[in-house]
Amino acid sequence: MQNGAETYRRIATISAHLNPSPSSHQMEGGVGLSRANCRAKGGSPGFKVAILGAAGGIGQPLAMLMKMNPLVSVLHLYDVANTPGVTADISHMDTGAVVRGFLGPQQLEDALTGMDLVIIPAGVPRKPGMTRDDLFNINAGIVRTLCEGIAKCCPKAIINIISNPVNSTVPIAAEVFKRAGSFDPRRLLGVTMLDIVRANTFVAEVLGLDPREVDVPVVGGHAGVTILPLLSQVKPSCSFTTEETEYLTSRIQNGGTEVVEAKAGTGSATLSMAYAAVKFADACLHGLRGDAGIVECAFVSSQVTELPFFASKVRLGRNGVEEIYPLGPLNEYERTGLEKAKKELATSIQKGVAFVKK
Numbered sequence: 001m002q003n004g005a006e007t008y009r010r011i012a013t014i015s016a017h018l019n020p021s022p023s024s025h026q027m028e029g030g031v032g033l034s035r036a037n038c039r040a041k042g043g044s045p046g047f048k049v050a051i052l053g054a055a056g057g058i059g060q061p062l063a064m065l066m067k068m069n070p071l072v073s074v075l076h077l078y079d080v081a082n083t084p085g086v087t088a089d090i091s092h093m094d095t096g097a098v099v100r101g102f103l104g105p106q107q108l109e110d111a112l113t114g115m116d117l118v119i120i121p122a123g124v125p126r127k128p129g130m131t132r133d134d135l136f137n138i139n140a141g142i143v144r145t146l147c148e149g150i151a152k153c154c155p156k157a158i159i160n161i162i163s164n165p166v167n168s169t170v171p172i173a174a175e176v177f178k179r180a181g182s183f184d185p186r187r188l189l190g191v192t193m194l195d196i197v198r199a200n201t202f203v204a205e206v207l208g209l210d211p212r213e214v215d216v217p218v219v220g221g222h223a224g225v226t227i228l229p230l231l232s233q234v235k236p237s238c239s240f241t242t243e244e245t246e247y248l249t250s251r252i253q254n255g256g257t258e259v260v261e262a263k264a265g266t267g268s269a270t271l272s273m274a275y276a277a278v279k280f281a282d283a284c285l286h287g288l289r290g291d292a293g294i295v296e297c298a299f300v301s302s303q304v305t306e307l308p309f310f311a312s313k314v315r316l317g318r319n320g321v322e323e324i325y326p327l328g329p330l331n332e333y334e335r336t337g338l339e340k341a342k343k344e345l346a347t348s349i350q351k352g353v354a355f356v357k358k
């Protein structure tokens with residue numbers, strides 16, 4: 001019988017022999033056979049997905065949930081810190097997707113090449129007292145750099161932008177892609193799904209329903225008054241008192257702040273966001289696969305209002321956004337909310353565009 005240390009030494013020797021200069025981007029040079037020398041090559045049919053910011057508070061549970069998604073065959077985890085550990089950990093899950101880790105800007109291009117879907121939760125989160133716009137100075141540059149990489153390495157990929165302020169980071173991404181000559185408005189989507197997830201939950205609480213039965217459209221953008229729940233269009237059809245409408249609108253608009261304050265300086269929503277991001281990414285993958293009737297809200301290049309970007313219901317398909325639905329009939333309360341939302345959105349969009357143009 002060999003003891004553990006001997007076994008480890010033998011495996012390490014075999015590994016060094018089979019894989020003398022391990023490919024660092026696969027982060028598998030530690031123990032065992034290199035992937036190139038394994039009989040199983042991995043990679044069931046499916047889509048190739050990259051997560052940029054994969055070692056963060058959102059990135060880690062998002063990576064775990066995407067590893068569980070049967071539509072994913074290859075999962076690339078990119079970050080500027082800590083991807084070796086996260087990759088090693090997640091790669092042990094016995095689900096179909098092959099996981100590879102990428103660390104730092106030198107490995108960004110390898111992380112992106114060949115991807116069908118790129119999800120971006122990279123960047124700093126809020127602390128109590130901050131607005132999402134206070135993150136602009138740091139996150140704008142991060143999103144610009146990552147999108148430059150996407151334009152170069154996977155210009156046809158569908159992009160899901162989570163990094164805040166979404167109302168500005170999506171216009172930043174669009175400007176980067178325009179400059180690179182690769183802008184396809186159908187493929188760029190700002191993730192507002194957490195607003196819908198929250199709205200479904202809070203409305204279900206008020207109505208005494210199961211949240212899975214509730215569908216609340218949330219339009220506009222992803223910050224404060226730009227988050228506009230259309231409570232008059234809730235399914236199943238229902239009505240709310242003025243007090244309920246005001247309570248629900250305020251709670252949905254301030255859901256992010258509720259979590260930031262509860263986390264007391266340690267970050268913002270990560271677990272519910274990872275859940276929402278996976279729900280949204282899964283819808284994008286079903287669309288890519290050609291499934292019919294995939295409709296979700298997202299912040300996209302739009303002509304639904306006079307603004308160049310707006311969140312509303314979109315139908316997802318093989319090219320990303322195949323159709324953008326109009327807002328439908330609004331009541332007086334929602335019409336007033338829409339005007340407030342548009343005013344703030346116009347400023348945030350312009351700020352993003354100006355950042356790239358300057």
Ligand SMILES: NC(=O)C1=CN([C@@H]2O[C@H](COP(=O)(O)OP(=O)(O)OC[C@H]3O[C@@H](n4cnc5c(N)ncnc54)[C@H](O)[C@@H]3O)[C@@H](O)[C@H]2O)C=CC1
Nearest residue numbers: 053055056057058079080122123124125162163164194273
């Ligand atoms: N769209 C939405 O509904 C939501 C958006 N967010 C936003 O998501 C972002 C991330 O939040 P958390 O994961 O909580 O933050 P976090 O700080 O826990 O994680 C961010 C990760 O990004 C990485 N990172 C930083 N610069 C990078 C770069 N240049 N390239 C690649 N990775 C880089 C960091 O190393 C870190 O691992 C924040 O901007 C936050 O405001 C958060 C919740 C909801």
Ligand SMILES: O=C([O-])CC(=O)C(=O)O
Nearest residue numbers: 126194255256257268269
């Ligand atoms: O509030 C934040 O800063 C994070 C976020 O976007 C959300 O939770 O909706």
